[in-house]
Amino acid sequence: MxxxxxxxxxxxxxxxxxxxxxxxxxxxxxxxxxxxxxxxxxxxxxxxxxxxxxxxxxxxxxxxxxxxxxxxxxxxxxxxxxxxxxxxxxxxxxxxxxxxxxxxxxxxxxxxxxxxxxxxxxxxxxxxxxxxxxxxxxxxxxxxxxxxxxxxxxxxxxxxxxxxxxxxxxxxxxxxxxxxxxxxxxxxxxxxxxxxxxxxGMSESTGGHCMATRDDPNVQTVGKPLVDIATKVYNPDDNGVGEICLKSRSVFMGYLNDPDKTKETIDEDGWLHTGDLGTIDDKGYVYITGRSKELIITAGGENVPPVHVENLVKKELPVLSNALLVGEKRKYLVILLTFQVETNPDTGMPSDKLLPVVREWLAGLNVSYTTVQEILDAGPCPIVLEAIEDGIARANKNAISNAQKIQKFAILPQDFSVPTGELGPTFKLKRSFVLGKYSHVIEQLYK
CATH class of the missing domain: 3.40.50.980 (Rossmann fold)
Structure with a gap:
């Protein structure tokens, strides 16, 4: 074969x-x-x-x-x-x-x-x-x-x-x-x-913790914990959101030669602290709302779950490939955006050529660009900028608070990928890498 x-x-x-x-x-x-x-x-x-x-x-x-x-x-x-x-x-x-x-x-x-x-x-x-x-x-x-x-x-x-x-x-x-x-x-x-x-789940819990099935009540839950895994929400806020913790024989013994890290992860009562934020409803279903380490804390002290805000934007603008929210210790939030583009099948490198669905969206705006660079060279194109602003405005209507609304954005010249370093080997977004790579773009958004 x-x-x-x-x-x-x-x-x-x-x-x-x-x-x-x-x-x-x-x-x-x-x-x-x-x-x-x-x-x-x-x-x-x-x-x-x-x-x-x-x-x-x-x-x-x-x-x-x-x-x-x-x-x-x-x-x-x-x-x-x-x-x-x-x-x-x-x-x-x-x-x-x-x-x-x-x-x-x-x-x-x-x-x-x-x-x-x-x-x-x-x-x-x-x-x-x-x-x-x-x-x-x-x-x-x-x-x-x-x-x-x-x-x-x-x-x-x-x-x-x-x-x-x-x-x-x-x-x-x-x-x-x-x-x-x-x-x-x-x-x-x-x-x-x-x-x-x-x-x-996570490696430290031998992978499995919860698993949803097609019989579960909605698309938001990650399902119920597997058999013989105790689960609780640690230090919940007024909405019941806190850190998901678990206890089971499947929990690992600790990090090799790193007792301090082990103590941070497994408390004295044997609970594994996952670092994931979420809730558990009265039927036992677990809902994940974000990662505690990924939370953006603005200059005003507001906790913002970036993935939630990013998904709101991508829902309104499905022609986007990636969106990365920025705002740690800043007065307001900004977001970095990439368009869907063709990818080299041999190298995995993103090209500059826009996918047909993006070109169709642009045609609906009465513009006919075929590459990201053409959009950027046009100013960036004010018509495209206005369409993105409208999409972000729609996303902002679903924001939990004013502090979680996006104020500015930038279109990046290249999509994220494994070869270019923004994504890990399993396509996880490497936020710190992106923040460093595009620090000059971010600083311009805060001027």
Whole structure:
């Protein structure tokens, strides 16, 4: 099979820089995750391994779980995260798949760009099918009856073809985890009949802590904790938001040769402090609102969760690829924006060429730029700036307070990527790197 390799690169097994070791996991952890999965057929499951094997998600999904139920693991090419992953998925058609949010966002961008080039009739049919599927799942989650006939027709005519194009038509479960994910991305994949099950956890807890299923009541929760994991909210505020803590046999013993860091993470009563902020409702569902370390504290002392604000902006301006909020110890908030652009499939480097969906959006503004640089060279283009300002104004209407409203923005000349350093190996945003790289742009916004 040309799209998969049969070896593990030796550099992936280099543990010299490791700060904690999770070389094994308890059978109990694997067992409770299997039970939450459901519908496992021993010896007939398959998955595609493409995340770094130093990542707890890859260790659990690709190694331990596959060993437990006799699954087949296909190792993707080295350039999977640069664009070849879909090719591998189309050869394998796995029954289980896990992706970090950025992977699903790339799938989303790909599908939206294909949709933008469809004829009017086909586009109308697609919109009907997506609306039908989304209503189907939302009704199920709310305990309401769904029009199963329309849903079946939508699957037959449209949705099965979309899933097949992604190589996920055989996937019994599609997991998402590793970073914050917007509700819009979850709803989009529901609309193409791929409901995402969000997973919440960390390496220090052997990966699994909570996992949502398609039967859970809404798209905002990360589900309930796995069996035998005690969970609490530490030091909650008036809205019940505090640090999520957990206690279980799956919690690690500590950081190697770093007792001070260990004491900061595991308190005297054995509770693991995750650093994630959230709430727990009266039914036991866990909701994550942000990272305590990522909170922006303005000059006025206001705590701002950046991911929430960034997602508000991206919801109003779906042509954006990335948004990064700035405002630590500042009088007001600003945001750095990048457009969706084509990516070199061999290197993963973002190009300057705008994707069709962005060019279609620009055409609606009566401008016809094809590259980011053309927009910037035009002033930046005042028409584009006004459209972005309008989108940010709409996002600001949903801000929790005036302090969480964005005052200024800047369009960056290049999208974020792994090769250029803004994203980590699992597509996590490296905020401190971006702040340093574009410090000159940020300073201009505060003049």
């Amino acid at each position: 040309s799209a998969a390799v049969s070896y593990i690169p030796l550099e992936l097994l280099d543990f010299r820089k490791a700060r904690c070791f999770l070389m094994t996991t308890s059978p109990g952890t694997v067992k409770v995750i299997e039970e939450r999965f459901g519908n496992i057929v021993s010896g007939q499951e398959s998955t595609v391994s493409y995340l770094p094997l130093s990542h707890i998600a890859a260790q659990m999904m690709d190694m331990f779980l596959s060993i437990s139920y006799g699954g087949c693991v296909y190792f993707a090419d080295r350039d999977a995260l640069k664009g070849s992953l879909v090719k591998t998925l189309n050869k394998v058609h796995p029954t289980r798949f896990i992706g970090v949010p950025r992977v699903y966002e790339k799938f989303y961008e790909r599908l939206i760009n294909v949709e933008s080039q469809l004829p009017i009739v086909k586009k109308a049919l697609l919109n009907w099918a997506r609306s039908t599927a989304l209503s189907h799942y939302m009704n199920l989650m709310e305990g309401k009856q769904s029009d199963s006939l329309q849903y079946k027709i939508a699957k037959f005519l449209v949705l099965n073809k979309i899933k097949h194009s992604l190589g996920l038509d055989q996937a019994k479960i599609a997991l998402i985890g590793g970073a914050s994910v917007s509700n819009e991305i979850k709803k989009f994949f529901m609309s193409i009949d791929i409901p995402l099950s969000e997973v919440f």
